[in-house]
Amino acid sequence: MASSSTATPSRRSVFDAAYIRSEFSAAGISAHFIPLIWKYVLQNPWCGDLCGVPSLPATAYALLQQKFRPTTSTLTTAADSKDRTTTKLLIRLQNGESVEAVIMRYDTTLGKYDGKPRSGGVRSTLCVSSQVGCKMGCRFCATGTMGFKSNLSSGEIVEQLVHASRYSQIRNVVFMGMGEPMNNYNALVEAIGVFTGSPFQLSPKRITVSTVGIVHAINKFHNDLPHVNLAVSLHAPDQDIRCQIMPAARAFPLEKLMNALQSYQNKSNQTIFIEYIMLDGVNDQEEHAHQLGKLLETFKAVVNLIPFNPIGSSSNFKTSSDQNVKKFQKVIRGIYNIRTTVRQQMGQDIAGACGQLVVSLPDERSTGGATLLSDIEDFRI
Structure with a gap:
């Protein structure tokens, strides 16, 4: 006897843009009604x-x-950090799996931009997931311990913003949660199309997609997503170290990756954000800083140094000392004149910091989260 799920196909998310447009078109219904439905x-x-x-x-x-x-x-649950700057959302999908999204709030009046006091108040960034688990297997990231389970539909990506909007008015979105966004490329492009249209109306300049370096996807990124920011999880200045800590790097050699990034920047003229996790004794020495500086000296780039967040007792990595981070930053900034920041850590007390994102089921207690660069709007050059 067939199960009910087999006999009756699951209904789709109203935010699955391509599907609802196709169904409306087939029924002779104008697509201009769709944003009205989303707004409702x-x-x-x-x-x-x-x-x-x-x-x-x-x-x-x-x-x-x-x-x-x-x-x-x-x-399912929403957990606030003690300082209430971070809210971690655990979201159960229709297939029974779960993902996490993280809201990060920044008080713009506390900082400066381009050396000048900033106006405005609190604004929020949402870190979204694009997959359940991840195929990349980065050894410093808890999500990699889950393996890959499934891609999210574009509607499931957009629904993270819908859920987050109950808690905060979201101004920026970053694809830095669970999964490799470029491995779910069609859903990524479709979801961002919804984000930037009515009723969400997010600026593409306030959306950032992070990738470990999927070369074939980077090659078409600008054409499909003009003005959206590209962030690259580089994490090491040479291929050998990258392969040691990021097994997927074997499929995307550093030389081919840098050529793809140069081609992307030539076409887009956009700043590329380089993410670099600081691992004690692995990639945090001055020689590594010089290697990284030479690798990036022809690019318009911002390097974001990320303190390593523990992902459990089984981890073989340790956090770089503050002294090493400062030395590293000094080399990149002072010798190679590359803008370099140190990531502001948020949500560590709710395991909502970078690299800690992992969902433990079936008890639905989450032990992970995600985070952002300091504030993406501070990286305008």
Whole structure:
């Protein structure tokens, strides 16, 4: 006997943009109604169905009831850091798996930009996941311990923003959560298209996609996502060290990666953000800083040095000392004139810091999270 899930296909997220446009087109319904539906769900996060959406054609209501749900994911828990700057969301997907998204709040009045006091107040950045688990297997990242389980649909990516909007008005989005975004490329592009359209209206300049260096995806990134920021998890200045700490680097040799980044920058003229996790005795010596400086001296880049966050007693890595981080930064800045920052750590008390993202099921207690560069808007050059 067939199971109910086999007999009755699951309804799709109303935020699966390509699917709902296709279904509306086939039914002869104008696509201009779709942003109105999204706006209704955003403003009515606990709506059980889509019958309350105003001013739709009768055929649209029937189609929505038959094939779509307002959201297919459920917000299971929301944990706040002690200083309340970080909120970690555990989200259960329709297939029973879970992912995490992290809201980070920045008070702009406490900092300066370009040497001048900043106006404004608190603004929020959302770190989203693109996959359940990850294929890349980076040895310093807890997500890699999960292995790869599944890609998120574009709707499941967008729903993380919908859930987060209950807690904060999101201004920036970074794809730095679970998974390698470039390995879920079509859903990535589609989700960002929703983020930048009505009703979300995020600026593409306030969206950042982080990758370990998927060369073929970088080659088409600018054409598909113009003005969106590209961040590269480099983490080492030579191929041997990269392969030791990032097994996936074997498939993307450093020379080919740098050629792809140079081509991308020639076409886009955009700053590239370089993420570099500081591992004691592995990649944090002055010689490594000189290697990195020489590697990047022809680029318009910002290097973000990331203090390593412990991912459990089994980790073989230790955090670089503050002294080594400062020496490293001094070389990159002072000798190679490359803008270099040290990542502001947020959410460590709720395991919401960089590299700690992992979900433990079936008990649904999360032991991980994610984080961002300091504040992406501070990196405008």
